[in-house]
Amino acid sequence: MTRLLIADDHPLFRAALRQAAGESVPGCDIGEAADLDSALAALASEPDTDLVLLDLHMPGSQGLSGLAALRGQHPGVAVLVVSGHDDPRIVQRVLNHGASGFIPKSASPADICEAITTVLHGDRWLPQAWIQGIEALPNDPADAMLAARLARLTEQQYRVLVLLGGGLLNKQIADRLSIQERTVKAHVTAIFEKLGVRNRTQAGVLLQSLNLSDPTRNA
Numbered sequence: 716m717t718r719l720l721i722a723d724d725h726p727l728f729r730a731a732l733r734q735a736a737g738e739s740v741p742g743c744d745i746g747e748a749a750d751l752d753s754a755l756a757a758l759a760s761e762p763d764t765d766l767v768l769l770d771l772h773m774p775g776s777q778g779l780s781g782l783a784a785l786r787g788q789h790p791g792v793a794v795l796v797v798s799g800h801d802d803p804r805i806v807q808r809v810l811n812h813g814a815s816g817f818i819p820k821s822a823s824p825a826d827i828c829e830a831i832t833t834v835l836h837g838d839r840w841l842p843q844a845w846i847q848g849i850e851a852l853p854n855d856p857a858d859a860m861l862a863a864r865l866a867r868l869t870e871q872q873y874r875v876l877v878l879l880g881g882g883l884l885n886k887q888i889a890d891r892l893s894i895q896e897r898t899v900k901a902h903v904t905a906i907f908e909k910l911g912v913r914n915r916t917q918a919g920v921l922l923q924s925l926n927l928s929d930p931t932r933n934a
Contacts, residue, residue: 717743717835718764722754722781723797724773728820732768732797735827740835751775751784758789766835768818771798771809771927778927779812780877783862786813788870793834803849805927806841811855812862816840861921867909875902879915880922 717740721732729747736745746761748754752775758764767785771778785794793815800806806817815834818827819842826842833840841849868876871892878888885903889896903915912918 720746720764720767722748723770724749735824739828739831751781766793768795779925782812783865787868787873811859864910872902872906880919
């Protein structure tokens, strides 16, 4: 049975996505999550999930960080980003960070159904009117490299990176994750090596670069 996960903190939009998903794949199993932690927990309990419909802005995720976490911890699960962003450069970054497609929140139910069906068949989906403009953009090699480096982190290393970016010390991270401090130090060393940074400040700046303002809330 095809399994989908809808990760969005807006109940009405989750309902719209659920309806579209049910029409696209009759009889599919659909889970829901209202924040990033719940989404990651759902994927941990259902690792055979086929597709995540991911809002870029919900509790625990302020932009590309949620996508990076999902792709890093569950690389076998396809992700369709659902967002109010319409900037082609943002869409390009979403694709760089491993998404299989991008659905604007203004998309029609028919477009949402088409996007879900297309991605489940292993293809990429973008709004037809956007494809030419996005493909015309020069690719940002630095962002593509960042995405590749983040994908090298293990699930636990990504958790450590997020806490490290939040300013926590090794002992605090150890307490938060219920692991030994020397284990945290080993993770930090591995994180620095994989990301190509030398210290906590650089790692924090790198993580901060994933943040995006939410256009729907700003409006």
